[in-house]
Amino acid sequence: MTGIHQIAPNSSDEYKNLLAKMKEMEKSMVDVRGELTTMHKAICAGFGQGNGSQTSVSVSLDNPSVAASSIVIIPADIASEISCENKDKVFKLIRGYMRRDKFTSNDPALVSANEAKPRWEMDVFFNISLNKEIVANLLGYLLPKFVGQGIKTSKFRTMVHTNFQSTTRKDREDPMVRAATNARGRRAARETEHFNRRVMAYVLNKDVIDALMKRNCSGLMIRSAMSEGESEDEFPGRPCKHIVKVTRPFWRSDEFNNLIFNIDEIVKENLGNNIHQLLDRNLVSLSEKPVPNDIALCFPPWTLRDGPQ
Template sequence: MNLNTDDPQKISENDAKMTWDVSVGLSDEVNKNVADDLLVYLRGQSESAFVPTKELCGMIVNNYYNCMANSKLSLEGKLAKKEANRRGNRKTDVALQETEENICQTQGRLIEKFGRDYSGVFYRDVMSDDESDTDTTVTVLRPSWRSDELNEFFDFLDTLAISDLGKRAGQLKARHHVVVSKAIPRGLVAKMPAWTKRE
């Protein structure tokens, strides 16, 4: 909706794209199709490699409700919101640049340590499940089909996340791992590289 071009072909392609129907609910078939397409698109972006699918779904839901709220604004309200967003964007440019640099550094450290590109292993069904034991401990349930190397990779990611938290890391619950008997989901058999699966 923010397309800025005089190119007739780009305008035509943009107009042909599916968009939210804010006159109906998110569970309507049209909006469900838009949500599915957005998830496929976002999951294909390199920037989303480390973002859990649950968080991406939350972003999509928020986008729908933001578009719905925006559709109810008057012209004056839309212009005021646009100006406020412009000011906010200027303030966040530096923060976004730092985030992108951190992601690149993290990816570099992963490739340097493991010698592999791990961007294709971030599926929801690959992740461990957590079960809170007490206020201070949590059990991490690891699926038995995951290889030792893949488990080591996720442990290393946890280490990076903890180091990034600094002093706040002390607020995290202590974790201990338990392997649970679980077959790899059929939808992941062809997607996951051979080294990620235990023979």
């Protein structure tokens, strides 16, 4: 064909380097393919001696459409791994199935329904007498809810046993130890919730608060700076209300304490009719602990009572 000229490839150094890299990539792909073929043969040889309770997954290295030509047998233990979501669901169902010893409700029907639920016999082993019957009934309750999930019965039995152990451990725990553990949990949850409310109040009212303080306070919403040590227990205040005794860090300046006070006032306004969710906080002492390092390095001098350390 006249008038059409074939363009010769560019023989520049750049083109030669590109060609060399392409050849290296092609060789690497051949090597990887060889390793995959070897692994495939090893898997087939190792998993091909199953006992019947296995799941098959077809794999073809040469042609994906040729499924029957390469079958990898995966043991049932691998196929039946339960997801975290399903595991949480199973434990929730187990707790709902069993009786709650300290269940309270104003609805007599709910109280009666709880009393009718089974309870573990904690003076005997897991697989003895009544417990064995409870396990069988629990498995009959759980298994139909996870049909098609590929979860082995032994997985459910293990989680049922975990619930039995947890319930038994709590029942045998010293009441004083349990009360202390519960108090620590309440304090931690209360502190987290209170800090989150403070941050949200500042974010939604930043302009107002900054104008009130005549400063930009956006870098001060740090938990270790705003937290206050709470008392070991909630002390009774007025009827139907509890208060907590708190210890304030001495290193915080009056101006910084005023910032926190203003934020807390907005938190109360935001709660509205739900103000009862906040426990009254009674300041009883000041802590002489030094300024935390992360705060001393990044907080402005006006937030520290004695200035930078």
